[in-house]
């Protein structure tokens with residue numbers, strides 16, 4: 001550990017799931033205090049490493065926010081969007097974190113639990129004989145449809161569509177369009193009405209149905225902007241599609257995103273699993289503002 005009066009050098013990794021990118025900061029003893037400015041700077045490709053989100057990996061027992069889950073999971077995913085806001089769940093992020101925990105020997109391959117702000121999620125990481133660049137699966141639970149039923153999404157180009165509110169541990173508004181290009185510039189946050197539907201913001205999916213079990217998707221992520229993929233968004237879009245078509249049988253879906261393909265399996269009870277690539281591409285050290293304590 002290298003410290004100065006101004007900054008501290010700490011290990012980090014960078015990875016992605018279908019080009020939805022994350023910085024992983026191992027903080028087993030819960031010593032980091034990441035403020036908004038630090039997160040924004042790290043996530044910015046010009047001033048930091050660049051990523052859609054930050055995954056601080058902290059032991060549940062060392063994190064007051066997660067201590068109540070310490071009997072069911074060793075690690076807590078402290079997920080932050082690129083704008084510094086905390087997120088409750090991240091389908092690609094948790095898969096990248098699981099890959100990191102296994103690659104670094106902190107967890108053994110197979111199934112294990114990770115705590116999130118949305119509760120415990122179980123992940124499955126195949127062992128190395130399946131290759132380090134293989135897939136990771138996460139059990140996402142059963143989506144909820146909290147309403148209201150009159151949500152409208154309007155993109156910056158002025159086009160509007162009715163939307164379905166789906167909660168998969170974080171909030172989503174899913175619209176179905178004829179062609180993905182209809183959404184225009186999704187780097188600009190679409191407007192969502194009624195204004196009170198999402199008091200804490202929302203991630204918006206623009207989806208096209210390519211077949212009964214095949215969707216294509218673009219996403220404007222809350223706290224980030226348009227991203228190349230979104231795991232919770234893929235599950236939300238499948239849930240909305242099933243809701244509209246009245247499908248209730250178990251089924252497997254393919255979801256194509258700009259950054260790659262994710263697979264969503266739905267069980268007879270509606271519980272979803274999300275599977276896709278999760279890779280660690282970079283490891284190194286990064287300088288963080290010194291905040292009293294450092295990290296191992």
Ligand SMILES: N[C@@H](CCC[C@H](N)C(=O)O)C(=O)O
Nearest residue numbers: 090091092170222230231232
């Ligand atoms: N990229 C994520 C979703 C991250 C959280 C989202 N930005 C939010 O604020 O809820 C995913 O893969 O699910």
